[in-house]
Amino acid sequence: MVRGSRLWSWLFVALVLFYLYAPILVIVVFSFTTSPRLSLPIEGLTLDWYGRAFADPLIPMALKNSAILATISAVGGGIAGAAFAFGLVMLRNGRLRASLLSISMLPAIVPLLVIGIALAVFFSTIALPQGLIGAAIGHVLVSLPFVILTMNARLESFDFSILEAARDLGATRFQAFRDITLPLIRPSVVGAALLAAALSLDEFVVTWFNIGSQQTVPTLVWGLMRRGIDPSINAIATLLLALLVCLVVASNLLNRRKS
Amino acid sequence: MPLLPAGLFYALFFGVPMLSLLVISLWRAQGFNLIPDFTFANYQKIIVSDLYRGVLLRTVSVGLIAAAIVVPVAFTLAYIMRFVFERRGQLILQLVMLSLFSGYLVRIYAWRTILGKQGLLNSALQWLGLIEEPLEFLIYSQVSVVITLVGLLLPLAVLPLYSAMLNVPRDHLEAARDLGASPFHLLRTVLIPMVMPGVRTAFAFAFLLAAGDYVTPTLVGGTQSVMIGNIIADQFRGTGTNWPLGAAMAFIVVGVTLLLYLAITQLIRWVTKW
């Protein structure tokens, strides 16, 4: 509308993106530099920190646990969340649908710290020892709102009259679901599951209160961070980052595909 | 039927735990033992104690400052994506959201290395000859806590504002200007009222998550910037180990947030009232 506003807009967007991505850039760059002190100017490049990172004796356990939790979140959170979103759009009562959607968003709004301690208290009352099971429940809980939100957005544009068309042509309810609905929403479900996996890989707070003496990649990184500045953190972080970016980008591409 | 699995999961692992936390907050702790009770002593203790009250006030002020930066910036960004770049705005949104999923701990840690006394910013400024001595206020202070929180919360605040603006047709903005509204009036009388739900959600996200975060103050905050989250975390996994007290603090944070949310909503409504 106003002349020159495009230029200012670009500038503003560039500044914000720089602010968001500067920390990530710093981590990636310094995972390859020789100087253990994070400062300018950069002296030389090396892959040593990656070697040091993998030499950490806790790394195999952390990787294994992170992989287990990410898989549980992807499968459990992905399927339950997709089913919930599907149930929501099928509801005829708009008010009920809106309030159920809001309620399902609560775990994303309540601070992770509060969720973490609430689960810890609950598990201790039912005498479940701290460990992977509790952490897995926490991860599914934290990923559900995001899965439901993305699936809901995707399903709102779903044309339900094609299911009626299938029923009209003789398909049973189940056949219509299997032949029509499932092939159409499968990319979105997989996308949502990948998102759940990414959230799980990155989850720290809820994990920390419930996993006990076990380790995941984020709790391992946390331990290293508490000890001080260690360039091998940059190496682990960069690898984690690469994995997260792959998952989220893949999730986005799958969700964007038109039915 | 499809609602059942997730519904049960929510009830069992979100509803019940939150309730049990509420119940625990009314119990007493004796050493390492929990004594069932029905007392508001924990709440009272927090309000009365100068230490806890001070921490609570600091938490609220940090949350408010973070939200006061995050919401306008996110609003501007959402406006640009929706009304200046239109279709290309979606791509910018993807980039902004991608940063949300790129390592929570890592990003906080990165700010420590950027803002530290011998960190990137200070060494760059010294290298350029702009400063002689490192700027000490940059790290282990409320400044560093706010800088870090803003980066963490911005993507979360952009999302509700952008979706609210998607529901505002460009026609309505043009109609207002056609009828004589200046850009300022347009914002106050048309755009903000029309995206009010998005503004409220963005504020709630920003404030609640800023006030509830404890990793940020732990890693980049100093001894003078301890927040309520640190003290709560201590009660459960640290030196404090007083579960009832920690539970009460958690509910005080949630309660204060609720009150502030209502107050801010009223404030915005009053400011845009015309």
Added chain:
Amino acid sequence: MTTQAVQVVGLSKRFGAMTALEQIDFEIADGEFVSLLGASGCGKSTLLRIISGFERPSAGRVVIYGEDLTDRLPERRPTNLVFQRGALFPHMSVRENVGYGLRLRGWQRTRINARVDEMLALVRLEELGDRDPTQLSGGQAQRVALARALAAEPRVLLLDEPLSALDLKLRQQMQLELRAIQKRLGATFVFVTHDQTEALVMSDRIAIMNAGRIEQYGTPRDIYRRPGSIFVSDFVGATNLFRGHVTQVSEAGTTLQTDIGSVALDRTEPGLQTGQRIALSVRPEAIRIARGAGSPGGRQVAATIAEIVYQGSSIRLRAVVADGPSIWVECRDDEAEGIAPGDAVNLTWADSAATLLRES
């Protein structure tokens, strides 16, 4: 000299490589109802948006009542716009919507209330002032949008296809109402539409737009009776176009060779030359139909009925000329009594009903 309400001078608009408007020059007189008529993408909405200030022209000026407003922001222009879908503010009541522009101008509350009442009466919605815009029907919403745009007495009211979302009956009723309001206020209206009937019914003058240019600008009767180009004759109303070339030009008249055979006209037009490519436009309702084969040549065309379409008040017949094109004829039901597909018929029309158009 009468005042010109709107003068558009040498106006061009390019979006990147795409040219939306090309050298537009035209004027609208004070108190006139002018329609900009064209298919989607012809530039009519862009022209309207330039007059209202939402787009800047790449070249040219916009002058409103003698004042050059090309660089004036939309909120400072003495024009108001009625949007295609109303664009009523959902968080304000009907009354607040109508009074919005007046409040921005700093009017006193009592004066605003009086004016809003007056406007609601004008659009016959006195009862609905306290409703939310979401509770209005499509027709009511457009009336509120009209009242809102008229409230601050704009010198020129711009309307961007405001009736296109309404159903036919309501649209016809609103057309007459809109025209009556415009007459009563004596205001200048610029109305964008793609519906030729709408433009014919409402306008003092119509500007037919095509590919970023104004093809013809004139009264509805002029446009319909004497289309200036093949495009206009085809776009406004249904017509039969017979293409061919001029075989003979003389004082007495013109002879043409077209795809329905040789046609003689008892007039000539300046600059017409033998061999020139032309098209002859004859409206379906101007064609008379008679049973039986007539003598070939002259001003009669022998044809065979291929199809009859019943339309209630009238019927349309498609007649096929041997080895030639189809000719559409429109007449009252009783005029074609007893004619059936396969019948041989004789088609005639008055010379004055045939318009000679040059191929560009």
